[in-house]
Amino acid sequence: MTSVTSMTSAAVEHETLSTAQAINRALRDAMAEDPTVLVLGEDVGALGGVFRVTDGLTAQFGEDRCFDTPLAEAGIAGFAVGLAMNGMRPVIEMQFDAFAYPAFEQVVSHIAKMRNRTRGRVGLPLVIRVPYAGGIGGVEHHCDSSESYYAHTPGLHVVAPSNPSDAYSLLREAIASPDPVVFLEPKKLYWAKGDVALGNAREPGIGTAVVRRRGSDATLIAYGPSVPVALEAAEVAARDGRSLQVVDLRSIVPFDDATVCAAVESTGRAVVIAEAAGFASIASEIAARVSERCFHSLSAPVRRVTGFDIPYPPPKLEHIQLPSVDRILDAVDDLQWEDA
């Protein structure tokens, strides 16, 4: 998978932004460049979204470009299908992960299938923004990790940034993509600040994983909100003399087998980390792929540190569900080091 647009300018502008601001900036820049980009959803207009991600877009681009819809997620997704069929590039916001479920049929039965159905005649360049996952003390239905549903559905690209710069660049690329992209926004990282490379120079592109930290003993594979936790675990492990490598997937579909396998082969051990309930999830897929493709390099079974197979807990218990540094290090400890 190569990036849709290639590097265009040598001098890239940089700015320090929170993830929410980076997403806002990506929307703004995309809307400024391309008049067919529309932003719509519940409360994205005057309010600027419940997380303020769309703040100021209506003021800057007018009500035709960024607007509130009636409160109906299937309607929003289906309406976006029509907009995309007819020359627009809609970016729709699902207010929270669990509130995207009413749109499931439109996503699975139409958005994912339209290009294939029509032999490529009708492509749907649309982005579904899903503020997702936990760690913000949200009440029931506000913290679901729904990515496995999308990743399992053929015809959708699924990406999850782990930092503001990727939030910007992956969203720019998602908007430019000729195909539907589910853009997962880790809610708990909305306020995390970082350096953001602006502009439409989007490297590495969708489909590319990145090794965030080099290490030689074991590889942690993570995406979205679990990446900072994995990096922290690697930091702690380093103090104990264990060298952990961290791969940030960035893109779940397409999946970067090359980078992941190379990383795992270089260490011979791997732990997969994700917030979602583990059963039949993306973490299962990664563990299965790595176990199959790196079989002879593995010195220990691939371990998974995921959410348990339970409904997302209430705020006071969510720390139990979320992959923690301790749980990650426990899993690393379990990697049969006595054999090494």
Place this chain on the structure above:
Amino acid sequence: MTSVTSMTSAAVEHETLSTAQAINRALRDAMAEDPTVLVLGEDVGALGGVFRVTDGLTAQFGEDRCFDTPLAEAGIAGFAVGLAMNGMRPVIEMQFDAFAYPAFEQVVSHIAKMRNRTRGRVGLPLVIRVPYAGGIGGVEHHCDSSESYYAHTPGLHVVAPSNPSDAYSLLREAIASPDPVVFLEPKKLYWAKGDVALGNAREPGIGTAVVRRRGSDATLIAYGPSVPVALEAAEVAARDGRSLQVVDLRSIVPFDDATVCAAVESTGRAVVIAEAAGFASIASEIAARVSERCFHSLSAPVRRVTGFDIPYPPPKLEHIQLPSVDRILDAVDDLQWEDA
């Protein structure tokens, strides 16, 4: 997991029935035994369902017990939640796999979560019958293998019979279960006949896998419509002098780790077979579990023979998508026999 009701009679009645007839019989017997069992959905009344699975139920039990609803799957699922909250045991029919998606939010956000939400005060004893998977030449949206969506959702039991007798017994147990069960009916097996043990003696229960064929060289792990294909592959392999073992999962959630691991450990090699698109699926989960739990017994990576990561093909190309005897045997051939 033990069976909810235990063996009640020594002399079990037997009959030769197709899968569709076995399901019909299970519904009939459950309705006769328990007046709170209701059957509802689209066209389940006078018509008896598009597959005739509910044939005769309205005639026998009256319109209060088996009835047509308006055409709205979210409505059906949500209505069933209310019925189950208030003393009934509804069995709802989703006419086809893909037509269950409009009900996704009710299934994921309420059916799966109600018991947990209320600390066990409100249990939902309801069954969602989903005629699923391919192999019947159905047009788009009539052949989805949607089981991974359900299996990934904490709070749902998910079962898939591979033969008429299991269709009967698993459905009887699903109806008797205090929890919601997604009951997957492999459409292409509707007309397959077999011996059915009747009555409410339900052994082995939900949660128990069964070794359908003993073998010593490799283990094929399958469920639902893939079991007969796996058995056929084992038959063909036997002619070539290779002894394949076949495990029929029957129940996906709960998962029978004990039986599956014992089977894989006894052969040291495994192939997982499922019709669904492979990425982030139940097959991924099984491969990941087996790779992790049987790590030191494995002589080769666990292979998966699944549907490709594409929308379900049109009738004329579905044979490409479906796991075939050839693809299974190819995967078996790939299990690095030179090392053995």
Place this chain on the structure above:
Amino acid sequence: MLLDPDGRPTAAGKAALPAGEELLRGLAGMVTARRFNEQASALVRQGRLAVYPSSYGQEACQVAAAQVLADGDWLFPTYRDTAAAVARGVDPVEVLGLLKGDWHSGYDPYERRVAPLTTPLATQLPHAVGVAHAARLRGESTVVLAICGDGGTSEGDFHEALNFAAVFRAPVVFFVQNNQYAISVPLARQSAAPSLAHKGVGYGIPGEQVDGNDLAALLDVLSRAVERARAGAGPQLVEGRTYRMQAHTNADDATRYRTDDEVAGWAAKDPLVRLETYLRAEGVLDDAHAAAFAEAAEQVARRTRDGINQDVEPNPDDLFGYVFAQPTPQLVEQRALVRDELSREEARS
């Protein structure tokens, strides 16, 4: 109603009947639609189509839905509306692609501006609203006519689409083809509303009921709705009351849920006979016309037959080629696996 079941103009009809030209065109369309229905059903019996949901008896609705639209407009059909797509000029063989089983959508939706036929009920309605809204944002005068069955009105997507259309004043005409049944479920178990046209009220959308076997009335009502939408007055809901004369599809057994008497009652209201009677009485239609219409219909039937009887070897590579604009590395791998398997299979045989 502008024409009564016996083909006589009603009082309203005398004032509002469309021009003879229009009605002749409509009759020609219905003759073709009827023939197309018969041909497609025959192809199912011959095993050339997997399944066919016939619109036999509903030809007035099928033809009117296409006839009231301009070239730049869009038609959103349900899976039953193959004859409407044909009436709009889509190739009949391509229209039947889904039901033949070669591929999902057999035609290019942009060519005649006909959205792909798919089966999930009512789900196409929000798409229709989106297409209409996009056109409006660009200042185009496009109108979208979206069809839906009586059963489809119960789905949440129907509700959400009508509400979006109303709130955005999108130029959409929602045409409910009320053929009295959703497979086996009669209207009375689908809705307790006085009529399906009443469903507009809750959205602030005007609703109108029309005799769906009266082509003249349909042309009148639908074209007014289309022009109203084009003029910027927002969406409209039209209910055409008609009847599904045959079983739901060839796989269905309608005797399980309805009586022969009921079917016979509706047979007497056949839309073709009604219009033909009128046009002959008026002297607008003569035998030469009728023969020409029959011949044109026969040509469509022939083309349908020939095309469907032609076996195109489907290409397994296609399964991987259209999932995304660019196949993912995973799809490339999987395609290679299939190619390899097929070439070994070929080598073996």
Place this chain on the structure above:
Amino acid sequence: MLLDPDGRPTAAGKAALPAGEELLRGLAGMVTARRFNEQASALVRQGRLAVYPSSYGQEACQVAAAQVLADGDWLFPTYRDTAAAVARGVDPVEVLGLLKGDWHSGYDPYERRVAPLTTPLATQLPHAVGVAHAARLRGESTVVLAICGDGGTSEGDFHEALNFAAVFRAPVVFFVQNNQYAISVPLARQSAAPSLAHKGVGYGIPGEQVDGNDLAALLDVLSRAVERARAGAGPQLVEGRTYRMQAHTNADDATRYRTDDEVAGWAAKDPLVRLETYLRAEGVLDDAHAAAFAEAAEQVARRTRDGINQDVEPNPDDLFGYVFAQPTPQLVEQRALVRDELSREEARS
């Protein structure tokens, strides 16, 4: 309207005003509901509740919804209707469980027949219909009152629930609490219908609009709807027009989307003041009553405060104990893993 905003009976009011007894009970309920709203908002500011969607200003709707029901009836609230649940007798501390974050539903839904408060909008409506239908199948006289917001009416589940209720003639009163906003989205962008009560028409359900700040009118309209449903005449839709006086929740900033003037206009229509004025003018309410009501409200506030300020150590085992009636082997394993991790953590510290 039975009482005008200044607490004077209207012409209709003179004929239909509920008994003084009923109105006094309602006023007492509203005083408690108001105090409960204030208390809960204070608890959010003190960091004791995660979030609170206040029904301040909507107390007449909250109280009426509970007051018109018999003990055997069911109430289906939205996430905003905590005060209604309290009015129905659910323990205020348990009602706030969801918003405190200890667990999802803090109360036993069967105890007072109040369905769990959850956030997915309109999804509780089909549940309400199912509960009503089950009761009817058993020949019970249960009525279900299900609340929904103006925004919630746009969801497909609203549509499907009303249609099911109508087709099955289920004894459900759908009570749309139209507080003019769905978070930031005003009614005009939610619906183009003449009123939300008009939404009944498309289902064959009678719809009635009522001043949602007039407790007398609400009791009148809702209790008639409840008794009509109980008598077997089917569902009804009632729209109570009220106003969300505060921001959507404490996390919201309402100044971004509405003016102070608008808010002030509605402040002048306060439901408590209106009823109190009337009851005092009639001599039904005296200072002793008022003091007693205030004291009862204060007790609820105190109980709420004390309960919410009590920290219950949540038990991680609970996460695995209620997923199914019997935990799966997988859950047993996962629970063991958590226990092990926690015990090692404890040992470390």
